[in-house]
Amino acid sequence: MEYCRKCLTKDMDWNDYFATMHQYIDQIDGELKTDAVTYQSRLSICSECERLLDAMCNACGCYVELRAAMKKNDCPYQKW
Numbered sequence: 001m002e003y004c005r006k007c008l009t010k011d012m013d014w015n016d017y018f019a020t021m022h023q024y025i026d027q028i029d030g031e032l033k034t035d036a037v038t039y040q041s042r043l044s045i046c047s048e049c050e051r052l053l054d055a056m057c058n059a060c061g062c063y064v065e066l067r068a069a070m071k072k073n074d075c076p077y078q079k080w
């Protein structure tokens with residue numbers, strides 16, 4: 001897949017952008033990556049959260065699927 005690595009999201013194709021983000025998540029080093037059970041638990045909490053909007057957390061500005069994928073990260077409101 002070709003994509004511009006210097007583009008802003010406003011200039012990108014959203015399907016390509018999100019495919020790239022999911023590829024990135026898949027390739028995170030196992031030492032750094034959240035285990036699958038914890039990852040699904042985190043996302044399930046985000047899915048029910050009033051601060052989730054268009055896949056982004058409006059408390060921290062992150063895409064929650066990306067934020068939750070890193071073991072070291074936490075929820076800014078201590079929900080996970």
Ligand code: SF4
Binds near residue numbers: 056060074077079
């Ligand atoms: S990271 Fe926390 S505050 Fe943000 S959407 Fe998820 S549960 Fe809500």
